[in-house]
Amino acid sequence: MTPTIVRTIARxxxxxxxxxxxxxxxxxxxxxxxxxxxxxxxRPVFPAARVAGSAVTVLCxxxxxxxxxAAIAVVQPGxxxxxxxxxxxxxxxxxxxxxxSCLAHxxxxxxxxxxxxxxxxxxxxxxxxxxxxxxxxxxxxTQPGSVNVPIVCAGAAVSPxxxxxxxxxxxxxxxxxxxxxxxxxxxxxxAKEERTRARLKAGELGVDIYGLRDVLAQRGVIWRD
Numbered sequence: 001m002t003p004t005i006v007r008t009i010a011r012x013x014x015x016x017x018x019x020x021x022x023x024x025x026x027x028x029x030x031x032x033x034x035x036x037x038x039x040x041x042x043r044p045v046f047p048a049a050r051v052a053g054s055a056v057t058v059l060c061x062x063x064x065x066x067x068x069x070a071a072i073a074v075v076q077p078g079x080x081x082x083x084x085x086x087x088x089x090x091x092x093x094x095x096x097x098x099x100x101s102c103l104a105h106x107x108x109x110x111x112x113x114x115x116x117x118x119x120x121x122x123x124x125x126x127x128x129x130x131x132x133x134x135x136x137x138x139x140x141x142t143q144p145g146s147v148n149v150p151i152v153c154a155g156a157a158v159s160p161x162x163x164x165x166x167x168x169x170x171x172x173x174x175x176x177x178x179x180x181x182x183x184x185x186x187x188x189x190x191a192k193e194e195r196t197r198a199r200l201k202a203g204e205l206g207v208d209i210y211g212l213r214d215v216l217a218q219r220g221v222i223w224r225d
Contacts, residue, residue: 003144009054011054017052017053019187020183023190025166027186027190031189037156037170038170038173043131045119045131046119046123051167052166055163056081059147063089065098065140066140075107083111084154090115090135092135094114095117099122112132115131156172
């Protein structure tokens with residue numbers, strides 16, 4: 001692939017993005033048929049981190065953050081940088097100075113399948129980041145890559161403009177063309193969970209609510225005193 005920077009991408013409606021963010025990663029993942037979840041090795045640098053925004057995708061050489069700098073030149077406020085590398089890397093490709101630059105340009109957060117550094121400083125800034133490693137290993141700024149092309153990040157396919165939702169449970173990607181349907185399914189799931197929560201709080205058993213007594217019997221489980 002010829003190194004490419006795509007300046008203009010389609011994005012989801014901001015209101016729809018906010019609704020997916022409010023639903024949270026676990027609900028969105030279930031609402032779209034348990035698809036789109038990034039590997040659980042992708043963890044937030046601070047537990048309270050939350051984000052929802054349109055993906056600006058970045059493909060970097062391992063140990064080189066040149067294309068992250070390039071991506072910041074084409075972001076819009078509310079975007080989430082989603083960074084993958086052409087081969088595995090745990091080097092600290094993002095730190096406090098890049099976080100300051102992202103904040104200055106309205107970037108909502110970062111998801112990077114590599115390492116980050118300066119986590120205390122990023123926590124103090126309140127800049128939400130999910131990464132697979134924390135490492136002080138420095139990086140170069142010399143190798144070309146691409147911005148706003150389809151990538152695979154932590155096992156999930158991400159296209160420019162897809163919606164990224166991140167919280168303490170991890171990160172999930174929603175294809176832009178599926179956003180409306182996933183919102184409907186997420187709202188339905190949240191309403192169902194609220195009804196189930198009320199029944200559980202009232203003392204009903206999960207084995208009865210979910211019809212699990214028949215499942216236990218079918219699996220040959222017996223009850224004994």
